[in-house]
Amino acid sequence: MVASVTITAGSTANLGAVMQVMADSFDPTFGEAWTDPQCAGILGMMGSWLLIARADGEPAGFALSRAIAGEGELLLIGVRPQHRQRGIGTALLDRVVAEARALNVTALHLEVREGNPAIALYERNGFRQVGRRAGYYRGRDGIARDALTYKRNLPII
Template sequence: MASPAPRPNYQVERGTADDLDAVMHVMDMSFGSQFGEAWTRSQCSGILPLAGITLVLARTAGDIIGFALARTVADEAELLLIAVAPDRHRSGIGSILLDDFISRAQASGVARVHLEVRDGNPAIAMYRRAGFAPVGRRRDYYRGQDGERFDALTFARDLPPKD
């Protein structure tokens, strides 16, 4: 009989500004600079102290291997960034961080979650699988390293109230 697949050994937990070095390391490794999707360190450090901002980390053996940054305003939550270290891609960590974002939003009474993503980003398959549907397009929203522009797609999902 085939042996069972190994279970991933990582934790998903809240992060703080103290984790910014590791978050930026994952950011720099995972986002291609040609698309202009990554945030700078000062953008991240500026937003972290603000009300409604949540940083969630995926860790293994103490190392941060993924993160999600989200903002909640009233009964809406936006996924601002999600990234996983490239050597861990396609092992389900991104989906777990996305599910965690949705669960936290639902638990805090959020009725609708949304996000924005570069048209053509493979993450779109992950968002669709999690129940997000396209709601709009922002032309030339992202600007890559060499000035090339890329459209952003906006996706949303309504959340039923939690029992």
């Protein structure tokens, strides 16, 4: 990761920045992005947390996660196209894992559209496919696409 990138905890006060990064990061064709009220709703729930990555002080990426009773979920991760392939996504993922461990999470779950190139990133970081949800994503093109569910065990160290 380049030296000018920082990752800090965020809150509902950062929702504007999150929605900007979301709009740049997710192709609306696939229906993966969340709305502002959906993000605000999750951030109002117990156990959720937001991380913001900034490059030279500007929002470049984010990760939204939740942990309850030893189970964690990476809900969303996005990096603006101009900041990709520099390790920001990996750094966000590493930080989610570290914070999940600190919350006594022993299994971290995520769900991803079949065919999303992010799958390579997840598999390289220890996530293994555990299931499939048929037709879970419905995008602007009206096509239904499956969600794959992934899990990474976080053994207590």
